[in-house]
Structures are given as C-alpha cells and as structure tokens.
Amino acid sequence: MGSGALALILLLMSFIHAGLTQERPKAVLKVSPDERVFSGETVTLTCDIQGAGNLQWTYNWFKDGNTFYPTTTTAEISFRADYVYYSGQYSCRGDICYSQSSDISTAVTLTVSDLPRSTLTVTPDSPVFTGETVNLKCVIETYSYWGWRIDQIYDWRYEWYKGTYSCVMLQTSDRYTVNTDTLTIRGVITSDQDQYWCRGLIRSVSTPSSSAIYLSVKDSPRSTLTVTPDSPVFTGETVTLKCVIETHSNWRYEWSKDSVMLQTSDRYTVNRDTLTIRGVITSDQGQYWCRGQGDKRPNSSQSRSVSLSVKDSPRSSLTVTPDSPVFTGETVTLKCVIETHSDWRYKWYKGRYSIMLQSSDRYTENRDTLTIRGVITSDQGQYWCRGQGDKRPNSSQSRSVSLSVKDLPRSSLTVTPDSPVFTGETVTLKCVIETHSNWRYEWYKDSVMLQSSDRYTVNRDTLSIKALNESDQDQYWCRGQRDGRPNSSQDSDRIHLSVNVSHSGQISVSSILSFLLAACPYLLSTVVLLFKCYRARGNTSV
Structure with missing residues (x-):
C-alpha cells in the first residue's frame, strides 16, 4: 500500500473517532398552554434541539417511554386531549439521517383533568320581591388532583344566561353588575323572573352549564302615601301624611322629602304610620314618600312620591281708627281686612296670652269690625284678628x-278771690289745661253749662261772675274742647263757691223778719207789763 493511501485511511479514522467522541445535542420539551389542562383542550408539544444549528432534524415523540406520535420533520405537534388518558410523561428526541441523535428530553408531566361542575346559588332565597337586590353566584367545583386544587390555579371567566326557551347571555348594565363569580341584580323587577344558569370558561373550554335555577319575583307589598288635607295646603295649616301598607305587619316607617330622610322635631311628629307637620311653611313644599322596613322578608316597601304644594294663606291685616295713641273716653274701631275669599267669620284677640274678645257693653262686633267705646287704660295692648271659614283656606x-x-289732658279750676265771697263782689274762675292748645272752654255750675250773659262773661280760659248774689253759690267745674285729637280734656275737679251777705249793703226783708222774730218775745212781755201797771193805777184812783 502506498503512502498516499495510508494517509487517507488515517484521516478517515480520525474523523470517525472525532464523531464518536462528540457530545450529543440536548433536547428540551415544552408544553403549551400548560402542563395542567382540561379534557377537550388542544395541547402543543415543542421539541427544541439546543446547539444543533440549522441541521435538518427528524423528531420522535414519546409518552411514558413509548412512541406516542409518528416521527415528524417539524419540531411541534398538536393534539386534542379529550380524555384523562392523555395524562402522562412526555419526552422527545431529534435524529439526523439515522447517523446522529440528540439526547432524549427530560420528561414533562401533562395532567389532563375532567372539567369541573358549576353550581348556581341565589341570595336571598326565591321568591324575591321587587326592589330587592339579588346575588347569583357561580360556584366552580373544587377538588384535589395529584396535589393541586382546581379552584386555586385557574383564573375563571364566567358567563350568565337567562331564559327558558331562548337563552340570552346577560351583559353588564346599570342594574346588572358582575364581580368575578357573582352577578348582582339591583332593584329587581317582575321582568327579571325567569330561568338562570351559568358556566365557567378557561382558555378554549368551558365547564358544563350549571343546573338552571328559577328566579321567582313577586311584587313588594304596596305602600300608599295619603296627604290630608288635599294639596295645595296653606301656610299655618297642619298636614297629616299616612303610609298605608297593604300586607304584612310590624313595619317600621321611614319618611323622606326630596330624597332626604326626615327626623322628628318640634314641627315634625311621627306616630307609627303617620307623619304630622304642624304650622306648615313654604319650605315644606316638595316631594314626599314613605317606606316600611321589617325584620323579615319582604323587609321593604316604598311608596310613590306625593307632591306637597304649599301656598301662602290669605293675608289679613288689622287697621285701627283713630291712629294710636288713643285717649281715654274715645271710641276705637278695629277692622280686619282679608285679601281673598269671602264668608269669613272673624275672631278678635288681645294680649300676649291671646285672649279671645267677647261682645259686651263696650265691645261690639259687626262682621269685620270691632268697636271699643269709652276707651280706658286697661284697653291698651296687642290686638290681632283671624278669619275662620268653612272651606279651605279656613284660617x-x-x-x-x-x-x-x-289719659286725656287734665284740667284744673282756680277761683279768685278765695271762697267765701260776698254778695256784690266779682269772681274770676280760670280753667288751666296742662297740654295742647287751641282749647274751647266749657263752664258748668253743678251739671248745667253756663252761657254768657250780663253777669257771666268768658275770655278764653277765664269766666267772670259780676255782682254776686246768694244764688251764685254752688259747685263749679270746667273742661276743654278742641278740633284735633285729643278733642276733650278731663273734667276739672269741682270747686264749691260759698257766697256770704255783705254788711254794707241794704237791710234785706229777710234780715228784718229775722230781727222781728228774735225781738217779739221781748216786746210782748213789755206790753203785758205796761197793761198791768195801767190797771193797777186805775184801781188806786177810785
């Protein structure tokens, strides 16, 4: 084998060794929407191969260590967890052309629970009464499942339904308010009577509907407010408001005016179902209504409002003629003038204790007029009048x-010269009146008014009597008269004028007679003695 072939073999062996010793990529399984779901929800599993770059992976899916889903070329699968059976340990692994694999992911526990039941409760118990507030509470069943409580981990939404044949989902309004699991109906009306039910919602699923509850609504006991006398009423009158509730008993009554609850006072008195307003004034005008409160249901009954209209009573005014002050002896007329209506009966009052005046010798009544004759100081005081009628306004x-x-101005009489006076003298009587002026003077002898004559002369406040004689002896007094008020003074005190006979005058017949009567006994005795002496001499001479 040549050196070139040997080198190639060594290179391939090094690559294989490097591949065998390289660390496998890590797989991480993610569950959505949650590791705890309800039956019927869609679950999404995502297999994330970390640090694998952009390689073309195939994905294997396992449940409880067994293949759960066919191999996919996408990193995500979804399935509907219709049954509790879907609960278990889920994991995944990635492969590349069967030559390389990732580690199997750490298992994730998926818990699938049956949807809980929902129960609807109503407070207060049915039947309810119009005007009451009703609370409907949707209670989601609570139970533990593998150590967790359903009612603690979920944020439920609630739907409320009304209707027997055509179900209507209720919406919030002025009368319908929702606070999490509670629907409140304020001011219940008869149209609120129907079947109600609820359900809870979580994500894409909902609980089974609760059993329907029938809400029965009855009319609250009717309360009627009556007002006596009929509106409008007049200032000063007494008004009675009565609250009549048709059924039940043991009510406590509340009274309101223009939405303000009334309290008892000097003018407002309450006797169970009756409110009395004494001495009505214009500010008492307004809308009144009553309400009954009880300890047992139905515990409330509210009347409709009644409008109380208050009008001013007909004005009456008292006039006095002549103007005050008046003077003793004068005649005073009091007139009671009432501006509207007719057929009044008039009452007259005097003094701080409102003593009603009665007809008498000095007090006379003629419909709207009271006449006081010969006024005296005790007539001084406060006077007022009242009209009484058979129809309202009756006062x-x-x-x-x-x-x-x-008091009338005092007058005093003086005499010059001092009494006694003597026949033939001239006497001056002067009438002095303490106040006012422009008096005309009247002179009286006993009870006869004197007139000017030859012997009687008057100069304003002075009367002169010339050539007094014994017939001038008597009681004298004076008084003043004038055109304005006061038009008369008091009578002066009476002065006795004593007249004596003057010694320098002629002997009067009466004086002569008086002398003769006094001297007669002496003269008669003298005549008898002379006669006896004469007879005695005659007898001697014989």
Missing part, C-alpha cells in the same frame, strides 16, 4: 297691632 291670622291708650 287667616293678622299680625298684631299695638293699641296705646293715654
């Missing part, structure tokens, strides 16, 4: 008016 109250009463 109207005025604001109070203050009546101030003052």
Whole structure:
C-alpha cells in the first residue's frame, strides 16, 4: 500500500473517532398552554434541539417511554386531549439521517383533568320581591388532583344566561353588575323572573352549564302615601301624611322629602304610620314618600312620591281708627281686612296670652269690625284678628297691632278771690289745661253749662261772675274742647263757691223778719207789763 493511501485511511479514522467522541445535542420539551389542562383542550408539544444549528432534524415523540406520535420533520405537534388518558410523561428526541441523535428530553408531566361542575346559588332565597337586590353566584367545583386544587390555579371567566326557551347571555348594565363569580341584580323587577344558569370558561373550554335555577319575583307589598288635607295646603295649616301598607305587619316607617330622610322635631311628629307637620311653611313644599322596613322578608316597601304644594294663606291685616295713641273716653274701631275669599267669620284677640274678645257693653262686633267705646287704660295692648271659614283656606291670622291708650289732658279750676265771697263782689274762675292748645272752654255750675250773659262773661280760659248774689253759690267745674285729637280734656275737679251777705249793703226783708222774730218775745212781755201797771193805777184812783 502506498503512502498516499495510508494517509487517507488515517484521516478517515480520525474523523470517525472525532464523531464518536462528540457530545450529543440536548433536547428540551415544552408544553403549551400548560402542563395542567382540561379534557377537550388542544395541547402543543415543542421539541427544541439546543446547539444543533440549522441541521435538518427528524423528531420522535414519546409518552411514558413509548412512541406516542409518528416521527415528524417539524419540531411541534398538536393534539386534542379529550380524555384523562392523555395524562402522562412526555419526552422527545431529534435524529439526523439515522447517523446522529440528540439526547432524549427530560420528561414533562401533562395532567389532563375532567372539567369541573358549576353550581348556581341565589341570595336571598326565591321568591324575591321587587326592589330587592339579588346575588347569583357561580360556584366552580373544587377538588384535589395529584396535589393541586382546581379552584386555586385557574383564573375563571364566567358567563350568565337567562331564559327558558331562548337563552340570552346577560351583559353588564346599570342594574346588572358582575364581580368575578357573582352577578348582582339591583332593584329587581317582575321582568327579571325567569330561568338562570351559568358556566365557567378557561382558555378554549368551558365547564358544563350549571343546573338552571328559577328566579321567582313577586311584587313588594304596596305602600300608599295619603296627604290630608288635599294639596295645595296653606301656610299655618297642619298636614297629616299616612303610609298605608297593604300586607304584612310590624313595619317600621321611614319618611323622606326630596330624597332626604326626615327626623322628628318640634314641627315634625311621627306616630307609627303617620307623619304630622304642624304650622306648615313654604319650605315644606316638595316631594314626599314613605317606606316600611321589617325584620323579615319582604323587609321593604316604598311608596310613590306625593307632591306637597304649599301656598301662602290669605293675608289679613288689622287697621285701627283713630291712629294710636288713643285717649281715654274715645271710641276705637278695629277692622280686619282679608285679601281673598269671602264668608269669613272673624275672631278678635288681645294680649300676649291671646285672649279671645267677647261682645259686651263696650265691645261690639259687626262682621269685620270691632268697636271699643269709652276707651280706658286697661284697653291698651296687642290686638290681632283671624278669619275662620268653612272651606279651605279656613284660617287667616293678622299680625298684631299695638293699641296705646293715654289719659286725656287734665284740667284744673282756680277761683279768685278765695271762697267765701260776698254778695256784690266779682269772681274770676280760670280753667288751666296742662297740654295742647287751641282749647274751647266749657263752664258748668253743678251739671248745667253756663252761657254768657250780663253777669257771666268768658275770655278764653277765664269766666267772670259780676255782682254776686246768694244764688251764685254752688259747685263749679270746667273742661276743654278742641278740633284735633285729643278733642276733650278731663273734667276739672269741682270747686264749691260759698257766697256770704255783705254788711254794707241794704237791710234785706229777710234780715228784718229775722230781727222781728228774735225781738217779739221781748216786746210782748213789755206790753203785758205796761197793761198791768195801767190797771193797777186805775184801781188806786177810785
């Protein structure tokens, strides 16, 4: 053998030795979508020959050490894991023209589980009542499989269905909200009554549908709100709202106005099913509704809202004639004027304790007018009036008016010269009134008003009596009159004028008679003595 042939043989042997001693490529098996799947899912196995370059490999697939799938020229196979039978240890190996092979990959455990059952629960128990909130919960069966729990490793999605014959998948809305495994129906209505069922979804498969549950919806007990008297109401009136619930008992009642729950107060009082509003004001106007709350289902019943309209009561005003202050002795007229409606009956009140006035000798009523005659100081005070009617509005109250009463100006009488006076003298009487002016003076002797004459002369506030005689002796007094208010003064105190006979005057007949009557006994005695003496002398001379 020549040297050239020997060299070629040595080269080939070196190549063979190098191939025999070279390390085999490493195969890695990957499983998708997961090493744990449910029956019916599609599983993809990928055999990755690491460090093999771009060589043309063929792939062998093994399950539990046995050939599982025919040899492929692609590094990926897919199959539908319809049964639990597909669970096992999976591995792969790559070959190149049967001359070189990779290592067999480390086995990967594929677990195939049956899909769990889903169960639908409803809270509260059916039947439910309109207005209630209902929760439907889709419960996925939990069990352990080779040490792992199904409910812990999967992120389930849920589908909700309603309907008996035509199933409709429910979508979220204002009333339908979903929180993972729970569907909440708020404000249940009668159209929500039907069959409901659910299922869970994971990747491309879903659980069997749950058994259908029939949701029965009944009307909540009806509550009716009544208002007395009928709206509109008038300020100052008392309004009663009554909440009538047709069925069940032991309700607790709640009252709301314009979505604000009412609390008891001085004006708002509650007696079980009745709310009373006293002294209605304009701010009480609004939408009212009531609700019954109970400890057992049905535990709520809400009425429809009722509109309460509040109008101002007819205005009444009190007028006083003449203007205050008034003076004792005057006549006062109070008039109650009500702006709308008619056929009012009028009531009159006085004082802080609202004493109702009754007709009397001094108090007379004529429909809308109260007359007080001969006012006295005790008539001073606050007055107000109210109209009462047979139809609503049946009341109207005025604001109070203050009546101030003052005494008439005092008058005093003076006499010059001081009493007693004497016949023939001139006497001056002066009437002094303490306030106001432009008085006209009246003069009285006893109860007779004096008139000017030859002996009686008047100069404004002064009366002069000339040439007094005994007939001028009497009681004298004065008072003032004027055109404005006050138009009269008080009567002055009475002064007694005493008149004595003057000594420098002529002897009056009465004086003579008085003298004669006093002297007669003495004269008669003298005549009798003279007569006796005369007879005695006659007897002696004989």
